[in-house]
Amino acid sequence: MELYSDAYFMNEAFKQAKIAFEEDEIPVGAVLVCRNKVIARAYNQTEKLRDVTAHAEILAITAGSNALGAKYLPECKLYVTLEPCVMCAGASFWSQLGELHYAAPDPKRGFSLLSSSILHPKTKVYKGLMAQESKELLNAFFKKLRN
Amino acid sequence: MELYSDAYFMNEAFKQAKIAFEEDEIPVGAVLVCRNKVIARAYNQTEKLRDVTAHAEILAITAGSNALGAKYLPECKLYVTLEPCVMCAGASFWSQLGELHYAAPDPKRGFSLLSSSILHPKTKVYKGLMAQESKELLNAFFKKLRN
Numbered sequence: 001m002e003l004y005s006d007a008y009f010m011n012e013a014f015k016q017a018k019i020a021f022e023e024d025e026i027p028v029g030a031v032l033v034c035r036n037k038v039i040a041r042a043y044n045q046t047e048k049l050r051d052v053t054a055h056a057e058i059l060a061i062t063a064g065s066n067a068l069g070a071k072y073l074p075e076c077k078l079y080v081t082l083e084p085c086v087m088c089a090g091a092s093f094w095s096q097l098g099e100l101h102y103a104a105p106d107p108k109r110g111f112s113l114l115s116s117s118i119l120h121p122k123t124k125v126y127k128g129l130m131a132q133e134s135k136e137l138l139n140a141f142f143k144k145l146r147n
Numbered sequence: 148m149e150l151y152s153d154a155y156f157m158n159e160a161f162k163q164a165k166i167a168f169e170e171d172e173i174p175v176g177a178v179l180v181c182r183n184k185v186i187a188r189a190y191n192q193t194e195k196l197r198d199v200t201a202h203a204e205i206l207a208i209t210a211g212s213n214a215l216g217a218k219y220l221p222e223c224k225l226y227v228t229l230e231p232c233v234m235c236a237g238a239s240f241w242s243q244l245g246e247l248h249y250a251a252p253d254p255k256r257g258f259s260l261l262s263s264s265i266l267h268p269k270t271k272v273y274k275g276l277m278a279q280e281s282k283e284l285l286n287a288f289f290k291k292l293r294n
Contacts, residue, residue, distance in 0.1 A: 050218045051209050052241035053200075062198050071197045086265050087237025094199035094234065114262050118233050 006079070006101060009033050010129045013079040014103070016043040016056065017137055023048065027137045030056035030080040032064035032073070039076070040064035056080060057088035061095050072096045074122065081134035083110035083127070089118040101126045103134035153226070153248060156180050157276045160226040161250070163190040163203065164284055170195065174284045177203035177227040179211035179220070186223070187211035203227060204235035208242050219243045221269065228281035230257035230274070236265040248273045250281035 009031055016029025020043035032040040042059035046052055057080055065071055077099040078092060084102065089111030092100060100123055111118045119125065156178055163176025167190035179187040189206035193199055204227055212218055224246040225239065231249065236258035239247060247270055258265045266272065 046218060046241075050216060051212050052218050053205050053209055053238045058200050062200055065198050069197060071193060071199050085237055085241075087234050087241065090232055090234025090237055091200045094193075094232075114265065118261065 003036055006126070006129055009038070009077070009079045010081075010101060010103060012038060012041065013056075013081050014130055014133060014137075016041050017081045017134065020044050020056070021137055021141055027141050028056045028080065028082045030060040030078060032060045033077045033079065034064070034068065034073070034075055039067045053087070055085065055088050057084050058091055061091050061097075065095070074098050077101060081130065082106050082138065083112065085109045086111050086114060086118060092123060093118060093120045096120050097123045099124045099126065101129060103128070103130045104138065105131070150183055153273070153276055156185070156224070156226045157228075157248060157250060159185060159188065160203075160228050161277055161280060161284075163188055164228045164281060167191045167203070168284055168288055174288050175203045175227065175229045177207040177225060179207045180224045180226065181211070181215065181220070181222055186214045200234070202232065202235050204231050205238055208238050208244075212242070221245050224248060228277065229253050229285065230259065232256045233258050233261060233265060239270060240265060240267045243267050244270045246271045246273065248276060250275070250277045251285065252278070 012031045013029045017027040021027035025044045025047050028044045031038050040060045040063035042056045044056045045054040073095040079101045081103045083106040159178045160176045164174040168174035172191045172194050175191045178185050187207045187210035189203045191203045192201040220242040226248045228250045230253040
């Protein structure tokens, strides 16, 4: 079995963010990985679904649980291009997520502004991979929105 | 137009919690009310859907937004039988919820343990209505689970 790197998976999440960009959604993408395999891909769809809960992470957790037939995801890794908000961090808590990898920090609504204890105590956190590209894509989106 | 009271709406949420109880779900129910009308009813379905994000509040916000065709809910009131967790409080933030009414406090996972700034600054909070009944239903559920 070929083993993929964190960079590979984050790039898969970034591809999802680019789809969001093309569809005029705030460009955040996520993939959920279980045993070296992507089991869910999702991007922010709050506009299309007119649903504030349709963040990439929530959609990936729901789809991944459905794919696995399991509520809990202790062997799964979530790769997401932006630091999760409180809602998404709370969802990852309930899922008992194994690893959270996020690219760009979110200085306005990131969960870590409030408390890192929002996450499950067993969730390992990694950050910074593809942070620059992810942030630039967000900046380009908001620039497009203003014009 | 007949005007309904907060007690009426909380009782509607409680009816949802009782459905959850009957279906062996942690008994939490919610209704979303807009202009004196229930636009969504939901109960916790994390077991049935095998999805940790399927809390009553998330389902009610998603269904209510769908019913209104609107992402934001500043004129809506959410009635829920248990204090929302961080995930659900975060969802209510994004929805710009007008009013949050909850029955029983959740001393383990309630959002207020962390920070009340998880809620949107414009969301008014009311608590305690039907707290006793809601807590007893939860206690009965966990007692049933242990037996």
